[in-house]
Amino acid sequence: MPTHGTGRGPGDAAPTIGEVAAAAGVSRATVSRAFGRPQMLRPETVERVQEAARHLGYVPNRVARALSTGRFGNLALVVPDIANPFFPPMIRAVQGRADRAGFAVFLGDADEDPAREEVLLRQLSTQVEGFVLASSRLTDERIRAHAERRPLVLVNRDVEGIPRVLIDTTRAVGQAVEHLHELGHRRIAYLSGPAGSWSNRQRRRAVKRAGDRLGVEVLMVPAGRATFELGRLAVPALLATGATAVVAFDDLVAQGVLAGLSEQGVGVPAGLSVVGCDDVLATRTYPPLTTVSARSAEAGAAAVDLLAGMLTPGTPLADTRLLLDTSLVVRVTTGPPPRGGPRRP
Amino acid sequence: MPTHGTGRGPGDAAPTIGEVAAAAGVSRATVSRAFGRPQMLRPETVERVQEAARHLGYVPNRVARALSTGRFGNLALVVPDIANPFFPPMIRAVQGRADRAGFAVFLGDADEDPAREEVLLRQLSTQVEGFVLASSRLTDERIRAHAERRPLVLVNRDVEGIPRVLIDTTRAVGQAVEHLHELGHRRIAYLSGPAGSWSNRQRRRAVKRAGDRLGVEVLMVPAGRATFELGRLAVPALLATGATAVVAFDDLVAQGVLAGLSEQGVGVPAGLSVVGCDDVLATRTYPPLTTVSARSAEAGAAAVDLLAGMLTPGTPLADTRLLLDTSLVVRVTTGPPPRGGPRRP
DNA sequence: AGTTGACATGCAACCGGTTGCACGAAATGC
DNA sequence: GCATTTCGTGCAACCGGTTGCATGTCAACT
Numbered sequence A, B: 001m002p003t004h005g006t007g008r009g010p011g012d013a014a015p016t017i018g019e020v021a022a023a024a025g026v027s028r029a030t031v032s033r034a035f036g037r038p039q040m041l042r043p044e045t046v047e048r049v050q051e052a053a054r055h056l057g058y059v060p061n062r063v064a065r066a067l068s069t070g071r072f073g074n075l076a077l078v079v080p081d082i083a084n085p086f087f088p089p090m091i092r093a094v095q096g097r098a099d100r101a102g103f104a105v106f107l108g109d110a111d112e113d114p115a116r117e118e119v120l121l122r123q124l125s126t127q128v129e130g131f132v133l134a135s136s137r138l139t140d141e142r143i144r145a146h147a148e149r150r151p152l153v154l155v156n157r158d159v160e161g162i163p164r165v166l167i168d169t170t171r172a173v174g175q176a177v178e179h180l181h182e183l184g185h186r187r188i189a190y191l192s193g194p195a196g197s198w199s200n201r202q203r204r205r206a207v208k209r210a211g212d213r214l215g216v217e218v219l220m221v222p223a224g225r226a227t228f229e230l231g232r233l234a235v236p237a238l239l240a241t242g243a244t245a246v247v248a249f250d251d252l253v254a255q256g257v258l259a260g261l262s263e264q265g266v267g268v269p270a271g272l273s274v275v276g277c278d279d280v281l282a283t284r285t286y287p288p289l290t291t292v293s294a295r296s297a298e299a300g301a302a303a304v305d306l307l308a309g310m311l312t313p314g315t316p317l318a319d320t321r322l323l324l325d326t327s328l329v330v331r332v333t334t335g336p337p338p339r340g341g342p343r344r345p
Numbered sequence C: 001a002g003t004t005g006a007c008a009t010g011c012a013a014c015c016g017g018t019t020g021c022a023c024g025a026a027a028t029g030c
Numbered sequence D: 001g002c003a004t005t006t007c008g009t010g011c012a013a014c015c016g017g018t019t020g021c022a023t024g025t026c027a028a029c030t
Helices: A017-024 A028-036 A043-056 A062-069 A087-101 A114-125 A140-149 A170-183 A198-214 A226-231 A236-238 A251-263 A296-311 B017-024 B028-036 B043-056 B062-069 B085-102 B114-125 B140-149 B170-183 B198-214 B228-233 B234-239 B251-264 B297-311
Strands: A075-079 A103-107 A130-134 A152-155 A164-168 A187-191 A217-222 A243-249 A274-275 A321-325 B076-080 B104-109 B130-134 B150-156 B164-168 B187-192 B217-222 B245-248 B273-275 B321-325
Touching: A017 A043, A017 B164, A028 A198, A028 B114, A028 B228, A075 A087, A075 A114, A075 A226, A075 A296, A087 A103, A087 A130, A087 B104, A087 B198, A103 B085, A114 A130, A114 B076, A130 A140, A130 A296, A140 A152, A140 B140, A140 B217, A152 A296, A164 A296, A164 B251, A164 B273, A170 A198, A170 A274, A187 A198, A198 A217, A198 B104, A226 A236, A226 B228, A243 A251, A321 B130, B017 B028, B017 B043, B028 B043, B043 B076, B062 B076, B062 B170, B076 B085, B076 B114, B085 B104, B085 B130, B114 B130, B114 B140, B130 B140, B130 B297, B140 B150, B150 B187, B150 B297, B164 B198, B164 B297, B170 B198, B170 B245, B170 B273, B187 B251, B198 B217, B228 B234, B228 B251, B245 B251, B251 B273, B297 B321
Parallel strands: A075 A103, A075 A130, A103 B104, A130 A152, A152 A164, A164 A321, A187 A217, A187 A243, A243 A274, B076 B104, B076 B130, B130 B150, B150 B164, B164 B321, B187 B217, B187 B245, B245 B273
Antiparallel strands: none
C-alpha cells in the first residue's frame, strides 16, 4: 500500500472505515450508517461503533464520501480583498457557521480583479457544493452563469434571481447627511470606492438623494480601490472641492483621509468633518470616526444559512433578498463647518 | 440522478472516463494514461483519446483522482486569528504563491483555540496535500503528530524536525530596547501576547536579554490575546509599573495602548514611549507608531515554496529552518522619558 | 527460424466511503 | 402455533478515477 509523501512507520495511516468496523465487530456498512444515519441502527450498536471510532481517532474521509454521494461538504467564500478590515469578521462568521452546518470552507481572494475572481470560481467549483460571493466585481451575466452551475449566494451584490444578502446603508448614509446638515454643512463630498462595487453605487446614490432632499450640494470625488493610501492621496482633490464635510466609501479610506488631512494641517472636525462606513475601525482611528454601522459578520452568517438551505434537498428555492439595516454611529470626526467657509489649502 | 440547482436537460452529467473510453474504443486505463502519462502511449492513441474527450467535453474528476492518488491539488493554511492584521498579507501571499504552483488553498481560522485548531487540521487533512500552520497554538507533540500524517510547514513556530520559517524579531527588538536606552529610559515594560505564541516568547526573551545587557529594568505585563481592546485595558497595569516606555507584543495591542493612554490623558511620547511589533498598521495609528518590521507576506510565500518542495517527489527532505531578519522602524511614539520620572495616574 | 526484449494496451484491484437489496431474528397478529 | 411484519445488519455493487502486472505484438538479434 502506498503511503503519502515521506515514508512512515506502520499503523500511522489515517484509520479507515474498515478498521473501525473490525474493531467494533460490525460491517463497514454499519460503521457508515453509525455516522450517516444512526437512527437506522440499534442505539447500542451506534455507541459501540462510536467508541471504536473514537478510540482509533477515526474521521470519515470526505473525499471518499464526496465520490459516492456527490456531496463535498465544502463551500467557497470569495472576497475581493482580504486585507480590507470589512472582511475578516465576515470570513470568521462564515467559517463558524459553515462548520456548524458540517461544511469546510475554501477562501478565495480575488484581489479586486474580475478575471482572477473568474479563475477562482472555476477552479474551486470542482470541489465545493456552493459559493458565497462577497462584493463580487463580476458582471451580472457572469454571476448568473456561475449560479447556474452551482448554488451561489451573494453578499452586497443585487442580482435578481440570485439569493443575496445586502447590507443596506441607504438609511444610515441618509442619517449621516442629515446629521451634517443639522451641523450646518451645505456642501459635502462623497469619496467613492471601487468601480464594480454595489455598495459604492448604493452609498453614492444615497448621499446624492439625501443631499437633494435637504438642499445640500454633493460633490463626487473618486478614490478607486478602498485603501488607506488612496484615501490619503485623495485629500488634495477633496479640499479642492470646497466641501466642508466628506462621506467616505468606507472606514479604510476615511482613515486615509484623516491621515492626509493631518499632514496638510487641517484639523478634524474643525477644518473638515469626516464620515466613514462599515464601522470596522471603531475607535481605532484618531480622532474616533463617525461612521455607518456594517454588520458584516451577520451578513456572512446569513449567507451561509441561505446556502445551506439551498443545499438541503426538499427546500423550495426562493428568490431571497435579505436586507440588513444600518444606522449612523456618531463619534467625534463630525462637527460644525469652519466659520467663514472651508479652509483652502 | 440529482442535478445541481436549476434543472438542466438530459445528458448534463459530466462525462466519465468510461464514456470517453467507449467513444475512443480503448480501455479506461488508456484514457487515464492519455491524460496522466501520455508518453506511455502511442502518440496516435493519445490523439484519438483526446479527440474523443474533447468531443464529449470530458474533464477528469479531481475528487476521484484524489481518492486514488492522494494528490488533491489543495493545501491548507491555518491561522489563529484572521482579524489580526498581521495575517491578511500572509494569506494573500500564500494564495498567490499556491496557485502559481497549481494549488488551491483552504483557509482555517483557529480562533486562538488549540482544540479548534486540532479539529481544523483533522477535518482538512482528508482534502489537502499539505499544511501551512501559522503561529500555531498547538503543543510540539501535536504538531509533530500532524506532521507525520501530512507534509506541514510552520510559520513562526520553532519545532525541531519540522520545516519552518521564522520571522526573527530578536535583533529588531534588541534595537528597540537600545533605542529606548539611548533616549534615556531605564525602566521599561513588555506587554505580552498570547500564551501559546512562539513570537511572544521570542520577543519577551529578546526584551529581557537586551534590558539585562544595557542595564534597563524590564517589567512583564500580561495582555493575553492580541487585540486592540486588551491593549487598551492593560494601560492601568502598565502605568502602575512605573515604566517610562513599553514594548507591546504587536501593533494591534500597541494601538490599544495608544487609545488607552489617550483616555487617561497621558501623551505619547511625552508621558510614555510606545513600541509595536509587526509594522502592520504603518502610519495608521496616531501618533504613527515606532515598531518592528515583520515581513509576513514573505514568510507566507516562503512557507508555500517549502511545502511545494516537500510535495514534489524526489526532493530530499531537509530540516529547514528559515529565518527572516527584521529591523526597527522609528516613527514618532518614542521619545525621551518624562522629566521627574514617569507620570503616575 | 527461434529467442528476446521493448513497447502498447488491457485486466482487475484498489482508494474509502455509501446504499439498494437480501436475509435472519424478533415482535406482532390471528 | 404459524404466518406476517418489522427491524437491524451484512453483502456487494458502485462512485470515477489510477496503477501493478499480465498479455500480446512486432522488431531486432543470434
